[in-house]
Amino acid sequence: MSNVQGEIIAASASNPNMQSYENWAGNFNWEDVEKQFSWYDTGKVNMAYEAIDRHAANGRGDKVALHYSDAERDESYTYDDMRRKTNQFANVLRKHGIQKGDRVFIFMPRTPELYFSFMGVLKVGAVVGPLFEAFMETAVKDRLEDSGAVAIVTTSTLLQRVKREELPQLKHVIVVGNDVQTGDGLIDFHAEMADAVEEADIEWLEREDGLIMHYTSGSTGKPKGVYHVQNAMIQQAYSGKIVLDLKEDDIYWCTGDPGWVTGTAYGIFSPWLNGVTNVVRGGRFSPQDWYGTIEKYKVTVWYSAPTAFRMLMSAGNDVIANFDLSSLRHVLSVGEPLNPEVVRWGMKAYNHRIHDTWWMTETGAHMICNYPAMPIKPGSMGRPVPGIEAAILDDRGNVLPPYRMGNLAIRTPWPAMMRKVWNNPAKYEEYFRFSGWYISGDSAYMDEEGYFWFQGRVDDVINTSGERVGPFDVESKLVEHPAVAEAGVIGKPDPIRGEIIKAFISLREGYTPSDELKAEIAQFVKQGLSAHSAPREIEFKDKLPKTRSGKIMRRVLKAWELSLPTGDLSTIED
Numbered sequence: 395m396s397n398v399q400g401e402i403i404a405a406s407a408s409n410p411n412m413q414s415y416e417n418w419a420g421n422f423n424w425e426d427v428e429k430q431f432s433w434y435d436t437g438k439v440n441m442a443y444e445a446i447d448r449h450a451a452n453g454r455g456d457k458v459a460l461h462y463s464d465a466e467r468d469e470s471y472t473y474d475d476m477r478r479k480t481n482q483f484a485n486v487l488r489k490h491g492i493q494k495g496d497r498v499f500i501f502m503p504r505t506p507e508l509y510f511s512f513m514g515v516l517k518v519g520a521v522v523g524p525l526f527e528a529f530m531e532t533a534v535k536d537r538l539e540d541s542g543a544v545a546i547v548t549t550s551t552l553l554q555r556v557k558r559e560e561l562p563q564l565k566h567v568i569v570v571g572n573d574v575q576t577g578d579g580l581i582d583f584h585a586e587m588a589d590a591v592e593e594a595d596i597e598w599l600e601r602e603d604g605l606i607m608h609y610t611s612g613s614t615g616k617p618k619g620v621y622h623v624q625n626a627m628i629q630q631a632y633s634g635k636i637v638l639d640l641k642e643d644d645i646y647w648c649t650g651d652p653g654w655v656t657g658t659a660y661g662i663f664s665p666w667l668n669g670v671t672n673v674v675r676g677g678r679f680s681p682q683d684w685y686g687t688i689e690k691y692k693v694t695v696w697y698s699a700p701t702a703f704r705m706l707m708s709a710g711n712d713v714i715a716n717f718d719l720s721s722l723r724h725v726l727s728v729g730e731p732l733n734p735e736v737v738r739w740g741m742k743a744y745n746h747r748i749h750d751t752w753w754m755t756e757t758g759a760h761m762i763c764n765y766p767a768m769p770i771k772p773g774s775m776g777r778p779v780p781g782i783e784a785a786i787l788d789d790r791g792n793v794l795p796p797y798r799m800g801n802l803a804i805r806t807p808w809p810a811m812m813r814k815v816w817n818n819p820a821k822y823e824e825y826f827r828f829s830g831w832y833i834s835g836d837s838a839y840m841d842e843e844g845y846f847w848f849q850g851r852v853d854d855v856i857n858t859s860g861e862r863v864g865p866f867d868v869e870s871k872l873v874e875h876p877a878v879a880e881a882g883v884i885g886k887p888d889p890i891r892g893e894i895i896k897a898f899i900s901l902r903e904g905y906t907p908s909d910e911l912k913a914e915i916a917q918f919v920k921q922g923l924s925a926h927s928a929p930r931e932i933e934f935k936d937k938l939p940k941t942r943s944g945k946i947m948r949r950v951l952k953a954w955e956l957s958l959p960t961g962d963l964s965t966i967e968d
């Protein structure tokens with residue numbers, strides 16, 4: 395990321411909230427935020443109630459909560475429709491004995507049924523675990539196994555990727571489809587929804603009871619289950635106001651899939667906690683389709699990601715001219731570094747500042763952002779939002795002065811912080827190794843005005859099109875292929891995707907390098923894990939650089955790739 399110190403785009407003076415936000419920031423207090431929730435008075439907590447039923451009960455019953463469309467469907471649901479649909483699904487779950495604390499996973503593409511199921515799971519007090527529809531067998535199995543999920547909601551198409559015979563604790567599989575075969579734990583979603591009554595009791599919870607688990611990648615080991623609790627709603631609601639700038643009449647579109655934390659925290663919780671109309675577009679990305687969605691629904695607040703903006707930029711401005719995008723008021727980005735040239739392009743193409751936001755699966759909500767009330771510096775992630783303190787620490791935990799690069803850290807605690815890594819307390823502790831701080835794994839520096847500038851990951855985690863991919867996960871899959879002896883995986887810089895996955899592979903005896911073999915190996919990863927985990931580039935090597943203890947040295951692979959000096963090789967094998 396190039397650092398364009400000195401380039402500043404002023405905050406929009408026409409934003410009437412600008413002044414009040416800065417005042418709020420000055421006397422910030424989480425308790426003031428808590429007062430907007432019903433539980434502040436009643437003591438009874440449930441995210442689904444605060445996000446859906448509360449609005450239906452308080453004059454927003456006929457307001458559209460969800461606009462959904464894809465190539466075949468075009469449907470809208472009011473807050474009261476959502477209340478009834480989620481009650482029905484809660485009743486389906488209760489009928490099968492699913493209760494508070496159970497883990498229930500959702501594995502399907504974005505459709506209204508995903509959103510009914512998701513909120514229905516929360517209504518019975520269970521913990522929801524969303525999975526990308528792109529996940530293949532192994533990825534699905536690892537997550538269901540680790541979490542001990544008792545039920546999964548999926549579609550007839552994806553059902554074959556759920557290896558029930560290998561998952562003894564998985565008792566119920568609820569299938570969305572036509573002519574679903576039932577019995578032996580298989581449940582027909584549509585049939586049971588049709589039979590379920592539209593009223594249901596909400597399971598009241600404590601603020602520290604479970605809400606959601608997102609599996610995410612680190613540099614070693616299998617993906618980890620990042621566990622969040624109900625209390626996260628405090629921050630998800632508040633950042634909807636202060637960062638997303640949501641107001642009563644907004645039509646809000648977050649392009650993230652619920653398999654990713656952005657698609658839940660800011661694709662479900664935040665907009666619905668704020669009672670706005672939420673847009674979901676199914677199907678794949680295309681510039682026409684995306685601009686058409688903004689035009690169709692008159693989207694006012696649009697939250698997307700750098701890879702998407704780069705693809706839209708490369709699609710050119712002619713396509714923009716065919717659509718009316720004048721409804722847009724506020725545009726935001728998350729997930730990867732937002733290039734200054736994309737921000738400059740956005741000013742010309744949309745006449746809007748694209749506001750970068752930084753946060754992580756583990757943080758549960760926005761941390762460092764360009765919120766509407768502040769001038770933005772293209773290339774900077776922004777400043778900590780009110781209520782959040784960030785700093786750059788050295789490797790011993792000392793706070794560094796401005797312009798010194800180091801570990802990006804957040805002062806603990808904050809309301810939406812993860813509460814555990816499922817089954818893995820040691821992993822959880824690693825994040826908090828310096829007392830009073832959460833260590834993000836990103837490196838950054840801060841300038842003298844308190845703006846933070848992303849520099850990279852401290853570890854080997856790859857960020858490809860905004861998806862976090864653990865190299866170890868891909869390497870483990872690669873060595874399962876009969877031709878692969880050893881594999882080392884790195885992120886290689888890419889102008890559109892940020893990074894792509896590149897694998898260095900040494901072959902077993904008897905296999906000869908060929909393009910067919912490369913394609914077959916890439917396909918093998920795609921089939922086993924997911925399309926976004928498959929290497930886009932493969933290079934065969936006779937030998938891979940390893941430490942004496944046999945660990946593949948990814949930094950040497952990366953140096954080879956980028957034609958950089960390989961650095962200290964004292965621990966290399968030979």
Ligand code: WTA
Nearest residue numbers: 728729730731751752753754755836848862
């Ligand atoms: C990266 C996404 C630069 C970062 C909500 C972080 C970013 C990881 C930005 C978390 C940004 C996220 N600029 N890098 N604005 N936002 N990242 O858990 O490396 O999928 O640690 O959460 O994405 O990815 P995750």
